Amino acid sequence: MTNLIFAAEEAAASDSPLAALGVDARSLIFQLLTFVLVFLVLQRFAFKPISRLLAERRKTIDEGVRAGQELAKERAKLEKQYAETVKEARHEADKIVANAHKEAREVVREAEKTAARKADTIISDAEVKIGEETARAKKALEKDIVSLVSEATEALVGEKVDPKKDAALIDKILKGHLKA
Numbered sequence: 001m002t003n004l005i006f007a008a009e010e011a012a013a014s015d016s017p018l019a020a021l022g023v024d025a026r027s028l029i030f031q032l033l034t035f036v037l038v039f040l041v042l043q044r045f046a047f048k049p050i051s052r053l054l055a056e057r058r059k060t061i062d063e064g065v066r067a068g069q070e071l072a073k074e075r076a077k078l079e080k081q082y083a084e085t086v087k088e089a090r091h092e093a094d095k096i097v098a099n100a101h102k103e104a105r106e107v108v109r110e111a112e113k114t115a116a117r118k119a120d121t122i123i124s125d126a127e128v129k130i131g132e133e134t135a136r137a138k139k140a141l142e143k144d145i146v147s148l149v150s151e152a153t154e155a156l157v158g159e160k161v162d163p164k165k166d167a168a169l170i171d172k173i174l175k176g177h178l179k180a
Contacts, residue, residue: 111137 115133 107140108137111140 111133115130115137118129118133
């Protein structure tokens with residue numbers, strides 16, 4: 001309350017309109033200069049480095065997003081290549097199996113023709129020889145099928161294959177195609 005009285009007395013003493021409101025012109029100018037000085041110091045030493053740091057972070061984040069998008073595209077491309085490789089491998093396997101069946105049928109037909117001729121020429125030994133020939137033909141057929149499949153796999157893979165290594169080689173081939 002006493003401050004208002006003193007301010008009113010000072011305002012009455014001076015003719016300034018600001019003084020009538022209780023504002024000292026010198027203090028106002030001093031505060032204004034101090035504010036401008038503090039603003040300039042903050043502008044130079046705080047605002048610019050902070051905005052530069054924010055710009056660098058934004059750039060880093062944008063680069064990360066861009067890299068993520070590129071990796072997603074690359075992943076899709078690799079998945080497509082994988083699917084194509086698997087499709088080609090299945091197609092080749094189907095061809096090998098079809099060829100093996102065809103050759104097996106031919107071997108069976110030839111064995112049947114041979115057995116029929118021998119049955120006509122040797123009637124007395126027909127039952128024994130037919131049984132022996134059929135057993136021999138089946139064993140030969142099994143061996144031929146195994147060797148044909150083995151040879152076909154060797155031709156595809158390029159190395160000697162036994163039944164145990166077959167699964168491992170198929171995995172190796174698929175992995176080799178995926179890396180390429």
